[in-house]
Amino acid sequence: MNKVFKQFEETMDIIQKLKEVPESQLTEAISExxxxxREIVGHLYYWDKYNLEEMVPLMANGAKLPQFPNHDEHNEEAASYIKDHSVESVIKNFIETRKELIEAISKVGKDTRFTIGQGKRKFSDESFIKIFVKHDIHHLQQINKKLND
Incomplete structure (x- = not known):
């Protein structure tokens, strides 16, 4: 497995360790x-769920995948979706969905190239996942900062 996919997988280990953190710390805003x-993990989960259901099934050579949804609306949907879920179930759902996403995208051929929305750039499974590795890193930094303050 290459570095990008390894990083994408490692996020699961980091999120899994959050089960050891008191729930009160996980449900408090990271800043004003x-x-x-909990909401950050739910947000990551909701993007994985979207990619697993809406993007990966369409990844074929020469395919034109849909444009990503409006980020603000998608993020609001995510917050609403996890609203009634416990911290434990949000973490569990994230890990299960990330595993499924990794398994599904690993079945996309290495030579498969596709575009997203109106874009001309050709993506591979790896360059697609790289977008979300950067996304993970951004949010993991926020989590670490909150836990180490």
Whole structure:
């Protein structure tokens, strides 16, 4: 497995360790007007769920995948979706969905190239996942900062 996929997989280990953190820390906003760690994990889960259901099944050579949804609306949907879920179930859902996503995208041929929305750039399974590795890193930094403050 290459570095990008390894990084994408490692996020599961980091999120799994959050089960050892007191729930009160996971449900408190990371800073004024920001999400809690629980909501960040739910946000990551919801993007994985979207990619697993809407993007990966369409990844074929020469395919034109849909444009990503409006980020603000998608993020609001994510917050609403996890609203009634416990921290434990949000973490569990994230890990299960990330595993499924990794398995599904690993079945996309290495030579498969596709575009997203109106874009001309050709993506591979790896360059697609790289977008979300960067996304993971951004949010994992927020989580680490909150837990180490």
């Amino acid at each position: 007007g920001k999400w809690s760690i």
